[in-house]
Amino acid sequence: MNALKRADDEGIRLGEEPSTRTLSNVQRALREFGHENYILAGFGAPPIVERAISINELLFVPRELQVGGMHLGAFLFRDMFCQLYAPVGFGQGRIDFWQMLDLNDFQKGWLAESTVDLARFKDQSIDILDFGYGWSEFGHQRTIDPRGRDLIWRAHVQLEAAAATATKAYDYRGTIQSALLGTELALKAGLAALGVSNEELSNRKAIGHNLQAATKRLAELCGQFDGDRVMRVVSTFPDFVKSRYTAPSPSRVETGEILMGAQYVASEVTRQFSDRDSRRDNLELGERTYPD
Template sequence: MTGWTIQTLRDLDLRYAEEGLHPHQRSFHAARDILGDRFAIGVGGNPEVERITTAYEAMLPESSATWPGMGTGIAAVVDQVRRITAPVMFGTVRIPVWKGLGFDSDREWWTWCREDRQLASRTCFAFADILDLTYGLDDLKGSSGRGLPMWRMAASNVSDFANTLPSTFSVDSVVQPICLAVELSLKAAIVQGGEDPASFRKRGAEGHDLVRLASRVAREFPHRDDPQVSEISASMPRYVDSRYAPAGLTRLQVVRLALGAQFIAASSVRRHSARDLAAKMEQGGWPAPRPSPLT
């Protein structure tokens, strides 16, 4: 392919959509498909790459706004929610919390936290949970356990409410992915330990009962997070009921439940991986001690 127009990009975008290519991948794929052997980036690269990717992102803004990094989650100040993309890091990297949360400076982050140490502490632990979840799952890719598919579905539900909460006015529809993130995370932890995934459908099994699932996880894989996991699970609306009727929750209550779901997802992974940034934050002075997401 030699020349290209906006119609070229539209045709390619339709093809990429049919192939299931994620939006954040499409502009570079378009440049590669258009330029072929002339595709080159970096120093001495082909400047046409930038022209194509810029035009593509102007046509499809989502292609530059949906980069998932290692995964996504949320941080919140009261009911003001910020979507967080877990940064891709290699080797031993120390990244300030404010930078990991996507702020340009610690001052900007501190202002967003309303210059309140308790609110800032909550964002620190939210960041730790996001990293423990995403990097812990990455570590478990080569494990022999069978929990990874469920954890991926749980992480997908976390991404769903992370994409919705920052801008939505109606929060009733967000309750379902919150509940699913909790249920799938707890079941994943159990399955990773050797349980058959089909066992949850048997008569007398835990099913959608989050309290029973949390109790079983605590019994089979004890962890310091157990008291908060139990508290949060007991506070979740009934998933089946939430599909048919509003839960009657305020936005603040839903945001707190979302942070709780994110915490449980991270905690379930911490029980099976060596990732535990949260433990380091919970030791010594500020931001410790970890506050409950529900208060």
């Protein structure tokens, strides 16, 4: 136990996440006892390794040991926030969002009764998948300004915070600011990637916090970007600055629509700068209907 505590101190000093220290602690601790070569996980792991792993798990809150996914998102069914996420995957595989949706079988059947809800669920699943992998591959095999990669990472952080607040927090209303900021950062990621200056991005008379101005500018520069649909979406959003101080809090349904709209905008930007485009690669998915 003391060896594992020392190993954990070292992991924190190195900046390792708790999920990383799940195994690195064990390796560092066993090194103190002269163990260098052994099977660390799976069939054939020696008893001392299994013992060290079980003791190491006592050091952490269980959820901190979860590796998680590429991106956490949300879907609104009626007025209930549901989790959707892009899982970590390697090679080729089949991702079944229907199985991952945290609704019971009765609720899934209820959702399936509505062609509108079902189409919206499909569209949001695609958006979360494309953005979830695409933000980390932003600019893949393209020559872009590196500022774009930094801004799309920041958009991912804000949108994941928005989804986590909606699906896990006791008060869902904190979702709005993170969703609005995530949208702004995603649009500016596309603009920065194309070389738009920081001065133009931050100038209130040019873009600033104006999502419609950012959308218009990106549509001018990026021919495949669905500027019309994005413009319709961001035009329904509350003002970013006013919403912090004076605007009334949106309802649950309005909050969910803002969050799902933000997820769409971020995914639409990301599709322009990555190879992640589920509809392009799977024509059987049909046309998008949400947001309309």
